Amino acid sequence: MGGFFIACHTVFGFLFDLLNYRGRMRKLVTHLKDRIRWSWQGLAATWHGEYSFRAWVCANLVSAGLALWLPLSDGVRALILVIGLLVLVAELFNTAIERAVDHTSTEHNLLAGQAKDAASAAVALSALAGGLAWVIGLLSLF
Numbered sequence: 507m508g509g510f511f512i513a514c515h516t517v518f519g520f521l522f523d524l525l526n527y528r529g530r531m532r533k534l535v536t537h538l539k540d541r542i543r544w545s546w547q548g549l550a551a552t553w554h555g556e557y558s559f560r561a562w563v564c565a566n567l568v569s570a571g572l573a574l575w576l577p578l579s580d581g582v583r584a585l586i587l588v589i590g591l592l593v594l595v596a597e598l599f600n601t602a603i604e605r606a607v608d609h610t611s612t613e614h615n616l617l618a619g620q621a622k623d624a625a626s627a628a629v630a631l632s633a634l635a636g637g638l639a640w641v642i643g644l645l646s647l648f
């Protein structure tokens with residue numbers, strides 16, 4: 507009799523865990539789908555609203571094409587491609603900060619200006635890193 511109860515407890519425990527697990531997985535997949543949708547919305551809005559983002563995407567396509575075409579080492583290629591993506595990431599943050607600041611107030615304010623300038627500097631520095639990666643890559647060809 508004791509063995510029967512232990513067996514029931516084990517089987518029901520297993521079924522309960524399985525249902526719980528499936529519920530958690532379903533929640534995880536829904537969250538993942540939402541995050542992909544929101545990220546896509548962010549990319550699309552930035553693409554449509556920011557000329558500089560479109561310009562960086564085009565520059566990245568040219569840079570990536572050249573990096574793959576030229577006989578560069580794998581390390582330099584990876585550096586150029588990754589830094590190129592980081593410039594886009596910096597531009598997305600720059601846009602997010604500009605939008606958040608302008609949503610709060612479009613009045614002239616020292617802190618608002620500093621926030622935007624810092625975001626702008628982040629894009630400039632990441633672009634500088636990309637340029638540096640290209641200089642290293644081109645020097646390695648000679």
Ligand SMILES: Nc1ncnc2c1ncn2[C@@H]1O[C@H](COP(=O)(O)OP(=O)(O)OP(=O)(O)O)[C@@H](O)[C@H]1O
Pocket residue numbers: 556558600604611612613614615616618619620622623626
């Ligand atoms: N509310 C503000 N208060 C103070 N200075 C501001 C404010 N808004 C903008 N500025 C100044 O103007 C600069 C450019 O502003 P903003 O980033 O909004 O212009 P933008 O032309 O849309 O830039 P981007 O080309 O990066 O999209 C800022 O870096 C900052 O120095």
